[in-house]
Amino acid sequence: MTTRKSDIDFDNTEYAFEYKNNFELKRAQFIFNLINFNWLVKAGTSIANKMMQSGLSFPVVVGMRPTIYAVFCGGDELEDTVEISNNFGKYGVNTVLDYGVEGKESEQDFKKTENEILKAIEFAKKNKNISIVCSKFTGLLKMEILEKLNENKELTISEESEYKTAIERIDRIAAAAAKNEISLFVDAEESWIQKPLDDLTFSLMEKYNKKQPIIYNTIQLYNKSRLSFFKNAVEMAKEKGFIYGAKIVRGAYMEKEAKRAKQKGYENPIQKSKKDTDADYNEAIKFGIAHINDVAVCIATHNEESCLIATQLLQEKGIKKNHPHIHFSQLMGMSDNLTFNLAKNGFVASKYMPYGPVKDVIPYLIRRAQENTSVSGQMGRELALISKEIKRRKLL
Ligand SMILES: Cc1cc2nc3c(=O)[nH]c(=O)nc-3n(C[C@H](O)[C@H](O)[C@H](O)COP(=O)(O)OP(=O)(O)OC[C@H]3O[C@@H](n4cnc5c(N)ncnc54)[C@H](O)[C@@H]3O)c2cc1C
Structure with a gap:
């Protein structure tokens, strides 16, 4: 059976925002209206950065907490995310927990991040609406070491020892994920640290993805070389007898x-x-679906056409909508029209939910604001959908 474009109506704002009360909806409209102004985001992020650097975090935190933070983040602590993830769960939407703290460089911080991720895995195990935890490996080991490994440069003795500690740390996290049957997404960052991340995730998959996909690498299709990397990695995993996990972005x-x-x-x-x-991204979707027994794919995008291509292909090939090797994910606060309409139509869909103290997730919030102003059309669409729902609810 072929899905017609109209089988999923991504313009259905009633389903998209059913989980938001009137106050939350109007707050989202307010925030997206502000972010829409390029100059305001530029000035705001530059002022916020300067204030943070000079130790004046308090006013930034106070300003962000009830506004941009409330729209894009789940809360300071894991426990704060429960209410929102339960609410998502009511509409069939899963939560991906994302400890959003970034840019740390000390052993103490790495240990703290490890503990947070281990806590998140335990927490996810107890919460039926959370089945995935994500992690940035730069929160667990030094960027500098990753850069050196990427260039095949020799590590110093102390770096060797730090790297060994980091590998043990990462393995403890992966083992906990496997034991609790919680998937672990490894985010992709800059291309100049990607090779060691590819090698690490591949060896973790070899160890933990034998029966089900636990570890997922992230493939950035804006990089010219990543489609062929993805295809080769899936082939190699097949030869070695494990399921390759890929979040495609x-x-x-x-x-x-x-x-x-x-x-x-x-x-x-x-x-x-x-x-x-776009062409490589959609080709990665096609490849993933064509090799669904060998690869588990998370289609992480706010692009409606890519989501439609995937849903159409799944139906054309007679693959069940809730196949455990395919799922869709969007960031909290963005593209609810995709997530909630996909879930309503029986597909597996999730929200990436960053959490952590406001002052520590500011880099993430700034990226969200900048991304939304720089991507033409995106914000207009988000705002238009929210405004449409506000009108439908007669809140004007
Ligand atoms: C659940 C989730 C998890 C994510 N995890 C990661 C991650 O781990 N690592 C990461 O890097 N990103 C991650 N992202 C962000 C992602 O990479 C994109 O930046 C974002 O989703 C926008 O792309 P899109 O597919 O949603 O939509 P679109 O709006 O269709 O695409 C915008 C994207 O197209 C690309 N693009 C835009 N203009 C050009 C151009 N001129 N030439 C070439 N390419 C261009 C850029 O990648 C841009 O971000 C994640 C996104 C989601 C939804």
Whole structure:
């Protein structure tokens, strides 16, 4: 059976925002209205950055907590996320827990992040609405070490020892995830640290993905080389007898990648155009679905067309909508029209929910604000849908 485009109505705002009360809906409208102003985001993020750097975090935290933080984050502590994830669960939407603290460099911080992730895994085990925990490996080991490994440079003796500690730390997390049958998503970051992340996730998958997908690497399809990497990795995993786990994204560090490539004089690894990124992204979906027994794919996107391509393909191939190897994910506060309409139609859908103290998740919030102003059309659509629902509820 072929799904017609109209089988899923991503414009259905009643289902999309059913989980939000009137106050939350109007708050979201207010925030998206503000973020829509490019100049305001630029000025706001620059002021917030300066205040944070000079130790004036209090006013930034006070300003962000009831506004942008409330829209995009689950809360300071794990326990604070329960109410929201239970609410998502009522509408068939799962939660991906994301300890949003970034940019730490000390052994003490790495240990803290490890404990937080282990806590999140235990917490997820007890909560039926949470089955995935995600992690940034730069929160667990030094960026500098990853950069050196990426370039095949030799580590110093002390770096060797730090790396060994980090590997043990990461393995403890992966083992806990496997024991509790909670999936662990490893986020992708800059291309200049990706190779060691690929190697690490591959060896973890070899150990823990024999029966079911526990470990997921992230594939950024805005990078010219990643589609073929993905295809090869799936083939290699098949040969070795485990399921490759892949969260597929377009990629969030485009400007940073271009800037570094220019500075260092190498070819920009990013696709030449958005069209090329889209083509590789949709090809990755097709490849994943065609090899569904060998790979588990999380389609992590706010792009409606990519979601439609995936839902159509699943139905054309007679693959059940809730197949354990395929799921859709969007960030909390964004594209509810995709997540909640996908779930309503029987597909597996989740929300990425960052949590952590406000002052520690500010880099994440700034990225959300910047991403939404720089991607043309995206914010307009978000705002239009919220406004449509406000009108439907006669809240004007
Ligand atoms: C659940 C979830 C998890 C995520 N995890 C990660 C992660 O681990 N690592 C990460 O890097 N990102 C991650 N992201 C962010 C993601 O990479 C994208 O930045 C974001 O989702 C926007 O892309 P899109 O597919 O939603 O939609 P679209 O709006 O269709 O695409 C926008 C994206 O297209 C690409 N693009 C835009 N213009 C051009 C151009 N001129 N040339 C080439 N490419 C272009 C960029 O990647 C841009 O972000 C995640 C997103 C989601 C929803």
